[in-house]
Amino acid sequence: MWILAVILHALYYISPAYAANSFALLLGGGKPIDSGKNFRDGRRILGDGKTWRGLFVGLLFGFLFGLMWYFFSQSGPLNEVYYGIFDFRITDPFFGFYLATGALLADIIKSFFKRRLGIKRGRPFWGVDQLDFVLGALLFAYLLAPTFIILEEFIFLIIITPAMHLFGNLLGYKSKIKDVWW
Ligand code: CTP
Ligand code: MG
Numbered sequence: 001m002w003i004l005a006v007i008l009h010a011l012y013y014i015s016p017a018y019a020a021n022s023f024a025l026l027l028g029g030g031k032p033i034d035s036g037k038n039f040r041d042g043r044r045i046l047g048d049g050k051t052w053r054g055l056f057v058g059l060l061f062g063f064l065f066g067l068m069w070y071f072f073s074q075s076g077p078l079n080e081v082y083y084g085i086f087d088f089r090i091t092d093p094f095f096g097f098y099l100a101t102g103a104l105l106a107d108i109i110k111s112f113f114k115r116r117l118g119i120k121r122g123r124p125f126w127g128v129d130q131l132d133f134v135l136g137a138l139l140f141a142y143l144l145a146p147t148f149i150i151l152e153e154f155i156f157l158i159i160i161t162p163a164m165h166l167f168g169n170l171l172g173y174k175s176k177i178k179d180v181w182w
Contacts, residue, residue, distance in 0.1 A: 006086075009086040010154075013149050013153070014134060014137065016065040016096030016099040016137070017062065017099040017102070017103040017138075020061060020062035020099070021133045023060075024054035024107075025172065026177065027057040028051050028054025030053045032051050033051060034046040034047070034050070046112055050108050050111050055108075062100020063096045066095040067093055067096060068096075069096070070092070099140060099141050102137040102138070104136075107136070122179070127162075138154070166182070
């Protein structure tokens with residue numbers, strides 16, 4: 001039971017960050033955040049993969065996910081859900097917004113460093129591509145949200161996220177949403 005609580009609570013807690021990342025990918029595009037400008041090294045500041053629409057829909061859906069858990073925690077099915085130390089009640093309506101902000105900021109910062117390293121937009125930066133948004137989201141949650149996860153949940157997320165990320169990208173590639181399988 002304990003391990004199941006670790007898995008369920010960790011995925012529940014990180015869900016706004018997953019939502020932010022997925023919806024940015026699904027609905028992103030259009031005007032790039034860096035306006036197409038180059039950095040002083042002659043390479044793009046961020047590249048075409050970081051757009052205003054992606055940022056906006058990512059923040060919106062991350063926020064909505066957290067808001068949904070918040071309302072469920074107020075009066076709905078999550079009101080009395082806790083298992084030992086695992087409290088499923090979200091008491092801050094902006095919980096999802098914090099996670100989404102951390103996730104998308106980390107993703108943008110990552111792209112900045114990818115471009116400085118000469119890695120082209122959309123090319124893989126193994127490890128970093130898969131974990132940037134979770135680490136950013138958890139950092140923001142740690143600093144801003146009233147609750148946090150335990151070490152076991154953190155370890156679980158660090159292991160499971162790259163696997164889910166790859167699986168999601170593979171699905172996106174097969175269904176022609178993404179051009180590359182990574
Ligand atoms: N996306 C977006 N805006 C964001 C983040 C993501 O529009 N702020 C969309 C883009 O269409 C992007 C896709 O989600 O191509 C996948 O995101 P990501 O893998 O982070 O970007 P890459 O295209 O791989 O670019 P980079 O090399 O800079 O990581
Ligand atoms: Mg990528």
